[in-house]
Amino acid sequence: MDDAGSKNGASRYVEPSDDLGKPTLSGFLNGLAAETMIHLGYFENPMSGERSLNLPLARFTIDLIEMLSEKTRGSQTAEESQLFEAILYTLRMRYLDAEKANPKTDNQP
Secondary structure (H helix, E strand, O other): OOOOOOEOOEOOOOOOOOOOOOOOHHHHHHHHHHHHHHHOOOOOOOOOOOOOOOHHHHHHHHHHHHHHHHHOHHHOOHHHHHHHHHHHHHHHHHHHHHHHHOOOOOOOO
16 A cells, blocks of 8 residues: 555555445535635645645635535535534634635635
């Protein structure tokens, strides 16, 4: 196995589970939120082990979550609506914080 993406020789590859469970909207949204937090530099990128800022990609993913919210609005449960609101609010605030902390970054698409 190639350790190119590993840190200190430890492999970052994890064997997939045979029992992944049933996909859920909340699981999907939480995955997109985590991806956005990686792009905003709050979490390490699991592939590189490093934190980095990518405002355009963070903005794209926030917009994607917003589009999903709009397109599924009529069929969301109350819990799903609350989750969309909470995730979008948190990500937008974190995005603004990152944008203010990095004023020289060109974040316009």
